[in-house]
Amino acid sequence: MHRFTDPHALLDQTTTLSRFLSYVQVETQSDAHSQARPSTPGQLVLLEQLRQEMLALGLVDVELTAGAFLLGTLPGNTDGPAFGLIAHVDTAPGCSGDGVSPQLHADYQGGDIELKDGVVILASENPELALCLGETLITADGTTLLGADDKAGVAIAMGVVEYLIAHPELPRPSLRIAFTPDEEIGRGAHGFPYERFGATAAITLDGGFSGELNVETFNADAAWVRVTGVPTHPGTAKGKLVNAITWLARLIERLPADERPETTEGYQGFFHVTEVEGDATEATAQLILRDFDAEALAARGALLRALAGELITQEPRLRVTVSVEPSYRNMRPALERQPALVEQLLEATRLAEVEPRVLPIRGGTDGAMLTAGGLPCPNVFAGGVNFHGPTEWICTRSLGESMAVVLHLVQLRAGA
Numbered sequence: 491m492h493r494f495t496d497p498h499a500l501l502d503q504t505t506t507l508s509r510f511l512s513y514v515q516v517e518t519q520s521d522a523h524s525q526a527r528p529s530t531p532g533q534l535v536l537l538e539q540l541r542q543e544m545l546a547l548g549l550v551d552v553e554l555t556a557g558a559f560l561l562g563t564l565p566g567n568t569d570g571p572a573f574g575l576i577a578h579v580d581t582a583p584g585c586s587g588d589g590v591s592p593q594l595h596a597d598y599q600g601g602d603i604e605l606k607d608g609v610v611i612l613a614s615e616n617p618e619l620a621l622c623l624g625e626t627l628i629t630a631d632g633t634t635l636l637g638a639d640d641k642a643g644v645a646i647a648m649g650v651v652e653y654l655i656a657h658p659e660l661p662r663p664s665l666r667i668a669f670t671p672d673e674e675i676g677r678g679a680h681g682f683p684y685e686r687f688g689a690t691a692a693i694t695l696d697g698g699f700s701g702e703l704n705v706e707t708f709n710a711d712a713a714w715v716r717v718t719g720v721p722t723h724p725g726t727a728k729g730k731l732v733n734a735i736t737w738l739a740r741l742i743e744r745l746p747a748d749e750r751p752e753t754t755e756g757y758q759g760f761f762h763v764t765e766v767e768g769d770a771t772e773a774t775a776q777l778i779l780r781d782f783d784a785e786a787l788a789a790r791g792a793l794l795r796a797l798a799g800e801l802i803t804q805e806p807r808l809r810v811t812v813s814v815e816p817s818y819r820n821m822r823p824a825l826e827r828q829p830a831l832v833e834q835l836l837e838a839t840r841l842a843e844v845e846p847r848v849l850p851i852r853g854g855t856d857g858a859m860l861t862a863g864g865l866p867c868p869n870v871f872a873g874g875v876n877f878h879g880p881t882e883w884i885c886t887r888s889l890g891e892s893m894a895v896v897l898h899l900v901q902l903r904a905g906a
């Protein structure tokens with residue numbers, strides 16, 4: 491086992507950092523309102539740039555598929571199944587990613603970081619900053635997001651490949667690379683070419699600050715409650731009007747107040763009313779239901795139905811229907827059937843002298859969808875902090891630390 495405990499050396503020996511700075515300057519915001527694949531043309535610009543870079547590095551089977559997945563292979567030097575490295579090229583729709591101007595803050599000495607337009611990265615709100623004294627930080631200029639989510643992941647995968655090509659003595663399985671579009675709008679894994687990818691396991695490089703590893707996500711359902719009342723003229727409504735809005739509001743009010751996004755954290759699940767529309771005749775609420783535990787998630791759907799039943803008991807002239815549809819599922823049960831993969835990931839992190847922080851993701855990832863699709867795929871930190879906004883930042887050391895984790899993992903997958 492060749493050890494990597496100097497993240498700066500890995501950055502000095504590869505072009506990871508300059509690749510990262512180049513990728514963030516390509517505008518790749520995804521757009522949920524577009525039906526195209528990828529949803530925005532900028533993503534194709536970056537995918538094409540990456541295709542050229544893969545070919546220049548000497549990867550084989552380089553292919554940009556019709557589904558906008560960029561695939562490539564670094565052939566292995568040991569037997570054994572192929573292993574996958576996956577990252578997404580799009581950035582979040584909620585904050586501009588146009589004209590990103592990366593700012594390097596060398597030898598950070600602590601304190602707040604002031605950017606343009608009054609945007610300030612507060613040391614008090616970013617405890618990770620205190621772990622980066624003396625390091626080089628990268629931010630945007632205050633007018634856009636940075637795009638470390640997930641161009642750091644893309645740069646780390648490319649840097650690892652570059653390093654391995656320069657060091658053929660390191661044992662490695664065949665490495666399959668996939669760069670995906672539209673992760674931020676929940677379509678990243680749609681149509682993933684599992685067979686062509688051919689790996690039996692993979693990681694997404696899409697996590698936060700150094701040490702963060704994710705092996706579990708929410709289970710997620712979408713739910714709709716539709717209430718139909720009895721309309722009448724309000725002047726002669728006494729004893730007749732059954733107002734759908736009033737009764738829907740009553741049902742929402744009965745949802746547990748300590749099980750909302752704003753009152754939960756960690757492993758706690760929630761009901762979140764995302765949209766209400768309607769009139770006195772008919773009103774509909776749209777909800778998302780979240781829980782790490784599958785049975786607890788099912789209980790949330792059951793509670794909605796029970797509350798609907800209570801309304802009808804109180805007011806038999808109402809009609810109330812509840813429908814629940816699955817959105818995505820926790821990857822943990824499937825990963826528990828692959829204990830070696832998670833163990834190797836933890837060991838790879840410790841070998842890099844980075845303390846693993848295994849955190850539940852209060853959301854979904856491409857890895858959750860890929861795991862559900864049969865490709866076990868935990869998520870590994872790529873270093874960024876404050877995703878999806880103008881205060882996003884990354885410490886360059888984190889890029890090197892993530893590379894070190896992957897280089898250990900690759901050797902462990904090769905049986906080293």
Ligand SMILES: [Zn+2]
Pocket residue numbers: 578639640673696
């Ligand atoms: Zn991401």
